[in-house]
Amino acid sequence: MATAVVARPVARPQARARDEEVLVWPDLVFVEFIAALLFTITLFILSVLINAPLLDQANADVTPNPSxxxxxxxxxxxxxxxxxxxxxxxxxxxxxxxxLGAFPYFDRDTDGQGAWFGTEGAVRLTVVSGIVGFVGTWALILWDSGKVAFFLNDWFGLSGGDTMRFLENVRSMQSQLPWPEWASKITYLPFNLKLLDGTGSGGPTTFQHLDFPGWLVEQGIPTALLVGLPSLMIYTLWRMGWVVNRRDALLALFSGFVASYGVLTLCGTAFRGQGQELVFPWELKVSEGIPGQEAGH
Known part of the structure; x- marks a missing residue:
């Protein structure tokens, strides 16, 4: 009995469609060239419109204020x-x-990977989280700088001797609250481990203790705000039904961070005047400091 053998063509991998490819030229290089050109033109326009005079030659003995x-x-x-x-x-x-490095390991979902706003509600989360980060960071800066003290005076009628004066800023909690004397001399460990701090007149003869009010103002409260406020924002968005998966939580966290990062950079650049005091940008002036001394912080 004869057996018929039918030859079949070898299967070849299907070529990708043109619309799935992105070529280096012109797709990438042309966009980069246009971006560089616009940046250069913008830089020239800013250099003409904004006066940015050079200061005197640098002098190691004189620190400019602000530095x-x-x-x-x-x-x-x-x-x-x-x-x-x-x-x-x-x-x-x-x-x-x-x-930031742990983001890819926390979100292992490949759906919408590499796409801008690839999930439902991503734009809404980005905008809201950015606004929260922007407004929240400015509010904390103004409060810690004592610029909202007049609100306390209007609402509570505060005066110099009122017990609510500690709410003016973070530092006031250290200076205005009636801390007991032992609060600034707490030993670090329950057993008698003594750490030399080297501040004694005859050498390292005094012992190092925990200044609880100082720790609370410089470390405790900032840590609580850095961890608590983003957690509260994500929890609130989750309760509202806006955050439904890990990617949404990371998107909200990163958007708030970018806004806060921008506010900190903008404030340090354009709103910090002599002695690092908050001023409007048009009031910002640079003056020579006192020879041999650092500018105020």
Whole structure:
């Protein structure tokens, strides 16, 4: 009995459709060229409209007032005004970089991956979280700078001797509340471990203790706000039904961070005058400091 053999063509992988491809030229390079051109034109226009005179030659013996870091570090310099230096310069940035690095491991869903606003309600979450971060950061800056004290005076009729004076700003909690004397001399550990601080006149003879009011103002309250306010925002959005999965929570968190980051940079750049006091941008002036001394912070 004869068997018929039918030859079949070898299956070849189907070529991707043209609309699924993105070419380097002209799709990518042309867009980058237009963006660079617009940036250059904008820079020329700003250089003509805005007066940015050069200061005197740098002098190591004279510190300008205000003395500011490069613009990309002004957000951290702004944090230095509101919390402990180690927290603002090391701990907070390091923790946030670790959180950013953990984003892909927290959200493993590939649906809508790589697409802008690829999930339902993403635009709404971005806008609302950005507004919360923007308004909330400005409110905290104004409160900690004592610029909202007049509201307390109007609402509560506060005077210098009132017990509610500690609400004017964070530092007032350390200076205005009636802390007991032992609150600034708490030993770090329950057993008798003594840490030398080297401040004695004859060398390291005094012992280091925990200043609870100072810790509360410089570390405790800032940490509670940094952790509590974003958590409260995400929880509120979840109760409203806007946050339904992990990606929504990360989107809300990142949008609020970008807004806060922008506010800190803007405030440090355009609203910090002499002595790092809050001023309007048109009142910002730079003057020479006292030789041999640092500018006020």
């Amino acid at each position: 500011k870091a490069p613009w990309y570090l002004l957000n951290l310099q702004e944090l230095l005004l509101h919390m402990n230096a180690a927290m603002a310069g090391i701990i907070v940035p390091t923790v946030w970089l670790i959180i």
